[in-house]
Amino acid sequence: MLGKLIGGVAGFAIGGPIGALLGAAAGHNLDRASKPAPALPGRQPRLTLLIDGGFALMGHIAKADGRVGEAEIAVAEAWMQRLRLDPAQRRRAQDRFARGKQADFSVAGCVADVRTHAGADLRVLNTLLQMQVSVAQAEGRLSPASRQALVGVLAQFGLPAAMLDAVLGQAQGGGRHAAGRVRPRLEQDYAVLGVPADAEPAAIKRAYRRLMARHHPDRAGDDPAATTRAQTINDAYRRIREARGF
Structure with missing residues (x-):
């Protein structure tokens, strides 16, 4: 079931029949790989997972092209605001972002931890993937190194590289966003x-x-x-x- 649920993340992010097809393909791979854990109960466990996993992966992607600029830092700050992190949580997110920038950071280990603890929680998985795409495009373009890093993260989740192109295409075309939320x-x-x-x-x-x-x-x-x-x-x-x- 976890594979189908993560496939739902792809479908939700991309929308339409393309998203459904990509989600089904990803879901098939993930269903063969592992047995899902139950959904996370309550906001705090979800938030902790986004802080520990999401910001670490953001740091990894931000560093992929060789340097972390003010635009990438601004994206991380924007996500801290969106997630309404308190001062202690912000420090933890900053620490995790810094950890993700290190050369010995393990993407596979981080994603495995997310998959173990996220279980069937679509909100966590969808938000985490949005975080990665937004930091990769922080400077208004996607560098080859950032694209490669994103594809590597998607691959660890069992998601196809084609999903990235669809998500980016939607983002460049305006995409969808919740009512009242700043894009x-x-x-x-x-x-x-x-x-x-x-x-x-x-x-x-x-x-x-x-x-x-x-x-x-x-x-x-x-x-x-x-x-x-x-x-x-x-x-x-x-x-x-x-x-x-x-």
Whole structure:
């Protein structure tokens, strides 16, 4: 049954008959591999699994192209906000993210632990996969190294690489999101500026000006990363302005 349920993750993320077919294929492989555990009871066990497994895998994918930039960190911060982590949980998530960046991090071991403890809980598995796709696309494009890392994570779950293309295609086309929820790209942008998604325009403008005053290339001397930081801040502010109409 676990394979069919993880197949449901693929179907939910992709949607339509393509998702159903990919889910069935993945489910067949996983059903042969292991016997499922029961669904996790309550929010806290799910959250712990997302912190320990989800953020560690995010760190691994963020590091895949050689460096972890501010955009990837902003995505991780956005997920901490979305999951409503308290200070202790945030520190744990940061530690796990850092662990995932290490060269000796075991993707197979991490995924095996997730599969052992997630059981039949679709919410955990679906959210965990969304976390990985979002950090891989943090800079607005998917590098070959990030794609390879994502495919490797999917393979450990028994999911086909074709699922990744379908999910990415949906994300680039706008995709679906729950009513009232800020789309993932904008969540990252709010995190870059350090303001909540429901912040007033005046607060957003103040945050933008404060960050630009701190990170403007003219004040950074010979720091080669200054231009990249300033561009990230400018791009985030522009997208929020366009989305909010101010």
